[in-house]
Amino acid sequence: MNTQDLIQHLPARAAFSAAKMTKLDCFRSRHLLVGLNCFEPGQEQTVHAHDGADKFYFVVTGKASFTIGDMTLEARSGDLLLAPAGLPHGVARALERTVVLVAIAPAPRA
Amino acid sequence: MNTQDLIQHLPARAAFSAAKMTKLDCFRSRHLLVGLNCFEPGQEQTVHAHDGADKFYFVVTGKASFTIGDMTLEARSGDLLLAPAGLPHGVARALERTVVLVAIAPAPRA
Numbered sequence: 001m002n003t004q005d006l007i008q009h010l011p012a013r014a015a016f017s018a019a020k021m022t023k024l025d026c027f028r029s030r031h032l033l034v035g036l037n038c039f040e041p042g043q044e045q046t047v048h049a050h051d052g053a054d055k056f057y058f059v060v061t062g063k064a065s066f067t068i069g070d071m072t073l074e075a076r077s078g079d080l081l082l083a084p085a086g087l088p089h090g091v092a093r094a095l096e097r098t099v100v101l102v103a104i105a106p107a108p109r110a
Numbered sequence: 111m112n113t114q115d116l117i118q119h120l121p122a123r124a125a126f127s128a129a130k131m132t133k134l135d136c137f138r139s140r141h142l143l144v145g146l147n148c149f150e151p152g153q154e155q156t157v158h159a160h161d162g163a164d165k166f167y168f169v170v171t172g173k174a175s176f177t178i179g180d181m182t183l184e185a186r187s188g189d190l191l192l193a194p195a196g197l198p199h200g201v202a203r204a205l206e207r208t209v210v211l212v213a214i215a216p217a218p219r220a
Binding site for chain 1: 115116117118119120121122136137139141142144163164166168170176178179181183185188189190191192193194195211213215216
């Protein structure tokens with residue numbers, strides 16, 4: 001990767017679509033995927049799980065209702081949400097325009 | 111881990127010491143360590159590297175001067191800094207009270 005990519009201002013990298021939530025990669029290796037998930041109000045991410053990989057969400061800006069296991073949790077800027085391997089997780093509904101930092105270790109296949 | 115630990119408001123978890131920067135774990139597995147590094151103004155983290163593990167810093171609040179490889183980068187809230195395996199990195203100096211989310215994959219030994 002280029003040295004200029006070693007620092008990224010995430011609010012400036014966020015990109016939104018009226019059609020559905022968007023994803024973009026910030027870093028990818030065998031060990032780690034780091035990316036952004038960007039939501040317009042009302043958009044969602046379907047509940048899913050990663051076998052053998054641990055994941056977290058960190059809400060950079062905005063507010064959304066997350067599903068973690070059998071819980072529904074409203075989270076806002078500054079909140080970390082953990083989805084250890086195998087635990088179903090998703091975003092039930094963004095309540096505002098929302099930018100979420102996501103990390104998955106090890107990285108899923110591209 | 112307890113289900114109540116699956117969501118953590120990171121600014122509320124931050125803890126500072128007048129003596130030196132502090133570290134605390136938010137999540138630890140074989141694949142992933144997630145934690146906070148907390149700095150009072152002027153505090154530092156010595157430059158170091160992780161063989162075989164990829165790391166990132168995300169500045170939650172504050173502003174600090176980071177070392178990444180041979181670069182010195184001033185970063186503020188919203189900035190992601192990447193330190194792929196083997197690349198030296200550290201915090202030269204916190205310019206304000208600063209809280210940094212840190213992830214390392216795979217996790218170093220406790």
